[in-house]
Amino acid sequence: MILQVNNLRSKSIAVCLLPLLWLFVDIAFDNLGANPIQALHIRLGDWSLRFLCLTLAITPIQAITKWRGMADYRQLLGLYAFFYATLHLLAYLLVDHALVWRMVGIDIIESPYIWFGILAYIIVFLLALTSPKWAKKRMGKNWKKLHRYIYMAAVAGIIHYFWQLKGNLAEPLFYSIIVFLLLSFRVLVWVKNRQLSKMMIPRGQRALSLVDEQDVMPEAIRKRR
Amino acid sequence: MIIKTTKDIPASEITDPLIFKERRKIIKAMLATVFSGVGIAPALANNHNPAWATLPKSDFSTDLLTPTPAELIKNYTNYYEFAFNKQDSTSLAQKLRTDPWSIEISGEVEKPGNYYLEDILRQQTLQEHIYRFRCVEAWSMVVPWVGFSLGNLLKTVKPLSTANFVKFTAVHQPEIMPRQHNNAMLEWPYVEGLRIDEAMHPLTILAVGMYGDVLPKQNGAPLRLVVPWKYGFKSIKAIVKIELLKRPPITSWSQFAPDEYGFYSNVNPAVAHPRWSQNSERQLGSSFFTSRRQTELFNGYGEQVASLYRDMDLRHFF
Ligand code: HEM
Numbered sequence: 001m002i003l004q005v006n007n008l009r010s011k012s013i014a015v016c017l018l019p020l021l022w023l024f025v026d027i028a029f030d031n032l033g034a035n036p037i038q039a040l041h042i043r044l045g046d047w048s049l050r051f052l053c054l055t056l057a058i059t060p061i062q063a064i065t066k067w068r069g070m071a072d073y074r075q076l077l078g079l080y081a082f083f084y085a086t087l088h089l090l091a092y093l094l095v096d097h098a099l100v101w102r103m104v105g106i107d108i109i110e111s112p113y114i115w116f117g118i119l120a121y122i123i124v125f126l127l128a129l130t131s132p133k134w135a136k137k138r139m140g141k142n143w144k145k146l147h148r149y150i151y152m153a154a155v156a157g158i159i160h161y162f163w164q165l166k167g168n169l170a171e172p173l174f175y176s177i178i179v180f181l182l183l184s185f186r187v188l189v190w191v192k193n194r195q196l197s198k199m200m201i202p203r204g205q206r207a208l209s210l211v212d213e214q215d216v217m218p219e220a221i222r223k224r225r
Numbered sequence: 226m227i228i229k230t231t232k233d234i235p236a237s238e239i240t241d242p243l244i245f246k247e248r249r250k251i252i253k254a255m256l257a258t259v260f261s262g263v264g265i266a267p268a269l270a271n272n273h274n275p276a277w278a279t280l281p282k283s284d285f286s287t288d289l290l291t292p293t294p295a296e297l298i299k300n301y302t303n304y305y306e307f308a309f310n311k312q313d314s315t316s317l318a319q320k321l322r323t324d325p326w327s328i329e330i331s332g333e334v335e336k337p338g339n340y341y342l343e344d345i346l347r348q349q350t351l352q353e354h355i356y357r358f359r360c361v362e363a364w365s366m367v368v369p370w371v372g373f374s375l376g377n378l379l380k381t382v383k384p385l386s387t388a389n390f391v392k393f394t395a396v397h398q399p400e401i402m403p404r405q406h407n408n409a410m411l412e413w414p415y416v417e418g419l420r421i422d423e424a425m426h427p428l429t430i431l432a433v434g435m436y437g438d439v440l441p442k443q444n445g446a447p448l449r450l451v452v453p454w455k456y457g458f459k460s461i462k463a464i465v466k467i468e469l470l471k472r473p474p475i476t477s478w479s480q481f482a483p484d485e486y487g488f489y490s491n492v493n494p495a496v497a498h499p500r501w502s503q504n505s506e507r508q509l510g511s512s513f514f515t516s517r518r519q520t521e522l523f524n525g526y527g528e529q530v531a532s533l534y535r536d537m538d539l540r541h542f543f
C-alpha cells in the first residue's frame with residue numbers, strides 16, 4: 001500500500017515536470033514563435049497559475065469524493081506553482097533583462113501588472129517556505145491562517161494576467177471563473193458549518209467538517225509515515 | 226537554437242537575418258507540411274520574384290539598422306478586425322480581398338475623388354524606407370518598407386488652408402472579418418488620424434510593400450500608413466479613405482480607452498502606459514539573455530520630428 005502510494009507520488013512529481021520538458025523541446029526546435037521571450041513568460045506564467053488553481057481544487061474535490069489521501073498532493077501541486085513562478089521570475093530577470101537592473105527597476109515601478117505578479121510571488125514564496133512538516137507543526141494555528149492567503153495569490157495572479165493583456169480577455173476570464181467557484185465553495189462550507197454549529201450539533205458530526213479539518217495535517221498521511 | 230554564443234555587437238542584437246531565415250524556413254516548412262498550415266504556407270509562398278527588386282533608399286533609411294527577418298515580421302502582427310491574437314489574425318487575414326483597390330480622398334481638398342491604387346502608384350515614386358517600428362505592447366522591429374511620401378500624395382489633391390487634420394479609415398469587410406462582424410471591442414471600421422504637419426512630414430509614408438515585395442495581407446496590404454515615430458497602432462492598415470478635416474478625428478483606440486491611448490501616441494519612454502512601462506522594448510529576433518533595448522523619444526527620430534511638438538507638454542498630449 002505504502003509502496004503504491006509513493007509510486008503514484010513519484011509519478012506525479014515527474015508528470016508535473018512535463019510542461020518544463022515541453023518548453024525545452026520547443027526552445028530547442030525554435031518553436032516559440034516570433035517573440036520567444038514573451039512566449040517563455042506566457043508558458044511559465046500560465047503553468048504557475050494552473051498549478052495554483054489545481055492546488056485550490058484539491059480541497060473541494062476531497063470534500064466531494066471524501067477521499068482523504070489527496071492532501072498530500074495539494075502540497076506537491078502548491079510547490080509546483082511556486083516552482084514555475086520562480087522560473088517565470090528568473091526568466092524575467094535573466095532571459096528578458098539580462099540582469100540590467102536599472103531597466104528592471106524602471107520596468108517594475110512603471111508596470112502595475114507586475115506589482116500584482118510580485119504580490120502573488122511573495123505569497124507563494126512564503127507558503128513554500130512554510131510547507132515542510134516541521135514548519136507546520138511549529139506554526140500551529142497560524143499555519144492555516146497563512147496558507148489561506150493562497151486565494152489572494154490566485155486573485156493577484158489573475159489580475160496580473162488581465163492587466164498585461166492588450167486584447168484577448170477570454171483566457172483570464174476562464175481562470176477568474178475557476179477561482180471564483182473554488183472560493184465560493186469554501187464560503188458555502190463556512191456558512192453551512194456556522195449554521196450547523198448554531199443548531200448545536202456536536203462538532204464531530206458536522207456534515208462538511210471534513211473540509212475544515214483537513215487543512216491541518218490529514219491523519220491518513222501522518223499514520224502512513 | 227535561440228540560445229547562441231552572442232556576438233558582442235550591441236548595436237545589432239538582432240539575430241543574423243540569413244541564419245535566422247534559413248533555419249526558420251526549414252522548421253516552418255516542416256511544420257507547414259505536417260499541419261498543412263494556413264498562414265504559414267502563404268508566408269512561404271512569397272518566395273517568387275519580388276515586385277520591386279532594387280529601389281532607391283529614402284534619405285531617412287539608416288544603414289545602421291539591420292532589418293528584422295521577414296518571417297518574424299510576417300508572423301507577429303496585430304489585426305484586431307480578424308482576431309485578438311497574432312496567430313489567428315495572420316491566417317485569417319489571407320482572406321482579405323485587395324484587388325481591385327481604390328482610395329477615396331475627400332474633405333478639405335480642391336480635388337476630391339476616388340483613385341485606383343494603380344493610378345496613384347503610377348504618379349508616385351517608390352523608395353525603400355528602412356524604419357524602426359515600435360509597438361505600444363513594448364516590442365519593436367526594423368522593417369524595410371516599400372512606399373511613397375504621404376505628403377506628395379496629399380499635394381496632388383491640393384489641401385485647402387482649412388485642412389488641419391487627416392483622418393484615415395481602414396477597410397470594412399465584415400463578411401470575412403470576424404471581429405467586425407461581431408462588433409467586438411473597437412468601433413469598426415478602424416480609424417486613425419494625424420495633424421496635417423505630421424501627415425506632410427517626409428518621414429510619413431504610405432507603404433505598399435516590404436522586403437522589396439508586395440505587403441503581406443496581415444501586414445496591411447495593399448496600402449498602409451507608416452509613421453515611424455509613433456506607436457504602431459497609429460500606422461493604420463488597408464486604407465480605403467483619406468479625409469482632410471478642420472477638426473481632429475476621433476481615432477479608434479483613443480475612443481476605446483482614452484486614458485491609455487492618446488491622439489498623438491508618440492513613442493516616449495518617459496510616459497508609461499497606465500498598465501505597463503514604455504521605457505524599454507523587446508526586439509523581435511533578439512536572443513535569450515540579451516537585454517531589452519532602451520526605447521528612445523520619438524523612436525529615435527527626434528532630430529527630424531521634435532520640432533513639430535516644440536511647445537507641447539508631451540505628458541499631457543500623450
Ligand atoms: C505566482 C506568481 C505569478 C503568476 C501566477 C504569474 C502568472 C502570469 C500569467 C498567467 C501571465 C500571462 C500569460 C499569458 O498571457 O497567457 C504572466 C505574464 C507575465 N508575468 Fe507573471 N506571474 C507571476 C509572477 C510574476 C512576477 C514576479 C513577474 C516579474 C517580476 C512576472 C512577470 C510577467 C511578465 C513580464 C509577463 C509577460 C508579459 C508579456 O506578455 O510581455 N510575473 N504571468
